[in-house]
Amino acid sequence: MPELSQILKIAVIEDQTRIRESLGELIAGSEKYVCVGSYPSMELGLAGIEERSPDVILCDIGLPGMNGIEGVKIIRERFPNTLVIMLTVYDDNERIVEAICAGASGYLLKNTPPDKLFASIDEVAAGGAPMSPEIARTVIDLFRINPPPKQVDHGLTPHETRILKMLVDGHNYKTAAAELGVSINTVSFHMRHIYEKLQVHSKSEAVAKALKSGIV
Incomplete structure (x- = not known):
């Protein structure tokens, strides 16, 4: 970045x-x-x-x-x-x-x-x-026309799911870190694990997969 x-x-x-x-x-x-x-x-x-x-x-x-x-x-x-x-x-x-x-x-x-x-x-x-x-x-x-399937969590922890939901809601790393009261590096650390578990390579891919998989 x-x-x-x-x-x-x-x-x-x-x-x-x-x-x-x-x-x-x-x-x-x-x-x-x-x-x-x-x-x-x-x-x-x-x-x-x-x-x-x-x-x-x-x-x-x-x-x-x-x-x-x-x-x-x-x-x-x-x-x-x-x-x-x-x-x-x-x-x-x-x-x-x-x-x-x-x-x-x-x-x-x-x-x-x-x-x-x-x-x-x-x-x-x-x-x-x-x-x-x-x-x-x-x-x-x-x-809405093609709703995602029932929830599949891909092994995400509750905290990782919360961060992912924040991104779906429009947050970036900086604003997510501020709301959670942590550093941007901490959010980046969790996002690396989220990427690995979802097998994606970018924030937009993670958001798309979260919506399609019904994670959030």
Whole structure:
């Protein structure tokens, strides 16, 4: 996870030229971020990521060739320290859930205002999982239509389950630590065990599995 005090390196993977260039210009005009790559396809993006090591990637779901969902799985495997915010249109529906399960860290509409976009980048860097309200409602509706199975605890302790529920409720490591009265390192320690037990590699994957498995 990058330090919030450093200049964050951002890459953009988006096939629509206007949107890709607009995002690059927004990032370039900020004092907190630098755009280290702008790619029209996932195939080109993967090559650029390996060379330039961005901290955060803004990635379209509906890309030509390899789509964003397939791509984020590869990114999570090859570059585990790189965080991915998926960009989507409102009618992606089930593909949003697929992206969550693939390991993306945030999910925003493409028309998200610049200030909200920057706030979401900061939130991801701090361990959060930002999601546009419209997308959050879509996810909730999909889980209502396809409810998770009866609870499977995966061997989590009550304390680990409590921390996981806090993340599902929108906490990041910092706010969870504050509410529990412990250090961020303590929360990170428990999260490592949660990841191992759930066999996941990111907060968003843990949240998705918690919802699908009925843990919380």
